Amino acid sequence: MDIQFDAAATSGFVPEETKRTLLDYLSHPANPSRGSYPASLKASRLVYQARKTVADFFGVPRPDHVIFTSGITESLNAVLKGLVKKGDRVVCSVFEHNSVLRVLHAIGAEMVVWNGHTDELDRLLTEDVSLMVCSHVSNVTGGILDIRAAGALCRKNGILFVVDTAQSAGILPVSMEDMDVLCFTGHKGLHGLQGIGGFCMKDQPLFPSPKQGGTGTHSMELEQPQNWPEIYEAGTLNVPGIISLMTGIQYLKSHPPVDQSTLRQRLIDGLSDIEGIRFLQDPQTKHIGIVSLVVDGVSGSWLSDQLAVRFGIQTRYGAQCAPLVHRMYGVEASLRLSFGHDVTKQQVDYAAASIRQLIEEKRR
Numbered sequence: 001m002d003i004q005f006d007a008a009a010t011s012g013f014v015p016e017e018t019k020r021t022l023l024d025y026l027s028h029p030a031n032p033s034r035g036s037y038p039a040s041l042k043a044s045r046l047v048y049q050a051r052k053t054v055a056d057f058f059g060v061p062r063p064d065h066v067i068f069t070s071g072i073t074e075s076l077n078a079v080l081k082g083l084v085k086k087g088d089r090v091v092c093s094v095f096e097h098n099s100v101l102r103v104l105h106a107i108g109a110e111m112v113v114w115n116g117h118t119d120e121l122d123r124l125l126t127e128d129v130s131l132m133v134c135s136h137v138s139n140v141t142g143g144i145l146d147i148r149a150a151g152a153l154c155r156k157n158g159i160l161f162v163v164d165t166a167q168s169a170g171i172l173p174v175s176m177e178d179m180d181v182l183c184f185t186g187h188k189g190l191h192g193l194q195g196i197g198g199f200c201m202k203d204q205p206l207f208p209s210p211k212q213g214g215t216g217t218h219s220m221e222l223e224q225p226q227n228w229p230e231i232y233e234a235g236t237l238n239v240p241g242i243i244s245l246m247t248g249i250q251y252l253k254s255h256p257p258v259d260q261s262t263l264r265q266r267l268i269d270g271l272s273d274i275e276g277i278r279f280l281q282d283p284q285t286k287h288i289g290i291v292s293l294v295v296d297g298v299s300g301s302w303l304s305d306q307l308a309v310r311f312g313i314q315t316r317y318g319a320q321c322a323p324l325v326h327r328m329y330g331v332e333a334s335l336r337l338s339f340g341h342d343v344t345k346q347q348v349d350y351a352a353a354s355i356r357q358l359i360e361e362k363r364r
């Protein structure tokens with residue numbers, strides 16, 4: 001079996017309880033909130049339990065303030081297109097994924113780029129800024145941004161604060177308290193299936209319905225219902241995905257994530273004497289288990305292929321959909337190793353030895 005060093009792309013792990021619950025549901029799938037027969041009622045109950053599980057997990061005051069989408073890309077599209085207008089000044093970080101950058105670009109927002117250092121923020125969060133959006137954790141460096149401090153500064157300055165938790169949810173504590181809109185995806189640290197995610201808000205809906213359609217409620221009215229969650233959800237929900245999100249989060253409660261920073265450092269220490277190797281990271285920052293690197297004269301794409309074919313190690317090479325941070329480090333792509341939830345010391349040492357062997361072979 002392949003060794004997972006691409007968990008920042010997708011978890012690669014489905015808990016047994018998820019498989020059991022899904023098999024049971026799939027023996028009689030039904031639409032939630034549409035019928036009064038047992039299978040439909042059961043689907044409604046599962047969706048409600050999942051909303052409650054997500055709400056409890058992130059500290060969202062009400063389950064119906066958890067909105068399901070197909071993933072964080074859809075969440076960020078809905079939220080940013082709902083809150084930002086052409087010409088608005090928006091602060092985002094240099095670590096943003098294209099699911100933020102391309103959306104802000106398409107809207108025509110004026111982007112003010114934060115370098116991730118908390119002491120820089122005060123200067124950037126000026127009166128004319130309407131919103132700040134940032135990743136909690138960089139999907140390239142694994143660096144953790146201080147979203148608690150950013151949230152407090154945004155609150156003080158009356159600026160809406162949207163957080164992309166794609167890389168942190170399930171790995172670090174994330175609290176709705178620190179932000180106005182929390183966007184999440186199910187298939188990474190939360191160990192759900194691909195194609196499920198969402199966004200959450202505390203109080204009032206902050207922007208209008210991004211889509212319209214059937215909800216199974218108020219069906220004779222042409223207006224989209226304005227109550228939670230129907231204001232933001234239309235059409236048949238991804239019930240299997242929603243179930244997997246619930247059981248994925250339940251799994252995390254009994255198997256809390258381990259701190260991967262020591263193993264991350266072990267990987268870096270195991271490689272750092274290689275001539276011409278460079279890690280994309282800020283030594284002042286704390287990191288989760290993601291390491292991106294470049295090696296002079298050795299193609300990262302070749303390394304990634306060889307690691308997969310010869311050593312069974314799954315990695316990713318490319319710009320990781322995060323152009324600004326790559327530009328900041330003066331490169332257009334990197335080789336990324338992102339640790340699976342059950343990463344071991346042996347796996348880290350094997351990955352380091354395999355990378356070293358490949359580089360030596362290439363340079364011979």
Ligand SMILES: Cc1ncc(COP(=O)(O)O)c(C=O)c1O
Pocket residue numbers: 008009071072073074097099135137138139164166167185186197
């Ligand atoms: C920081 C960050 N934001 C957003 C996304 C997009 O996630 P999804 O493809 O689940 O919509 C990713 C995916 O890698 C990510 O790392």
